[in-house]
Amino acid sequence: MVLTDKTIEDILNYLDQSITKLAKDTMNSSEFHMDEVALKEFLFTQYDIRLDNLLQSKDSNIHHLESNMKNKIIQKKQKLLEAILKEYKI
Structure with a gap:
């Protein structure tokens, strides 16, 4: 299926929210060290998956x-992950 720019943008926006929440939950969890x-x-791996x-x-x-x-x-x-790492001073 050929994806439109709008569809890709929607996917990337959803992905941004998902990875940002994952980073926050990971940093605030005592289970993850x-x-x-x-x-x-x-x-990076979670983003790709x-x-x-x-x-x-x-x-x-x-x-x-x-391309x-x-x-x-x-x-x-790259921008998302840089922003997350900067926010959490990683």
């Missing part, structure tokens, strides 16, 4: 996207 490297890797699941729900995957959409996803992911 991760160092900086482990937390970064955890958030959740993105793949959201794309699959639209009968697509990262390999079906045009400009892939670049948009990469940039948005």
Whole structure:
């Protein structure tokens, strides 16, 4: 399925909210004790997994996207994770 810019934007906005909540819950949980490297890797991995699941729900995957959409996803992911790491001083 070919995804529109609007659909990708909706997926990325949902993903931003999801990963931001995950980061907050992880930082506030006494069950998670991760160092900086482990937390970064955890958030990067979760972003990729959740993105793949959201794309699959639209009968697509990262390999079906045009390069400009892939670049948009990469940039948005980097900005989000930088903002999260800055907020929690990681």
